[in-house]
Amino acid sequence: MTSQYSLSYHALIVDAASIDDKTPDDALVTIDAAAAFTDHSVGTLRQYRGEGKGPLSFLRSGRIVYRLGDLRAYERARYTASVRGGSLT
Known part of the structure; x- marks a missing residue:
């Protein structure tokens, strides 16, 4: 069985400040x-995971982790869902 996601062999990012483009x-x-990165609390992310909401996450060696691409997609979706205005009329 193949997954649509590849798992990274990069170092685990523990500080959002180290993330760039x-x-x-x-x-x-x-x-x-x-x-x-998402401006949520850890508790909110845990709650979202339990409710099947929020960004995609999975367990790796017993720790909740996220793919950066999934976090970026989640943030884009939040933006799209909340943006208003922009009309020149």
């Missing part, structure tokens, strides 16, 4: 760094 989408991010 050149950081690959397949990089894995800890829940603490994901909380900073």
Whole structure:
């Protein structure tokens, strides 16, 4: 069985400040760094995971991790869902 996602062999990102535009989408991010990246608390991300909401996540060696590309997609979706205005009329 093949997955649509490839798992990264990059170092696990533990600090959102180390993420930039050149950081690959397949990089894995800890829940603490994901909380900073999405401006949610760790508790909110845990709650969302339990409810099947929020950004895609999975367990790796017993730790909740996120693919950076999934966090970026989640943020784009939040933006799209909340943006208003822009009309020149």
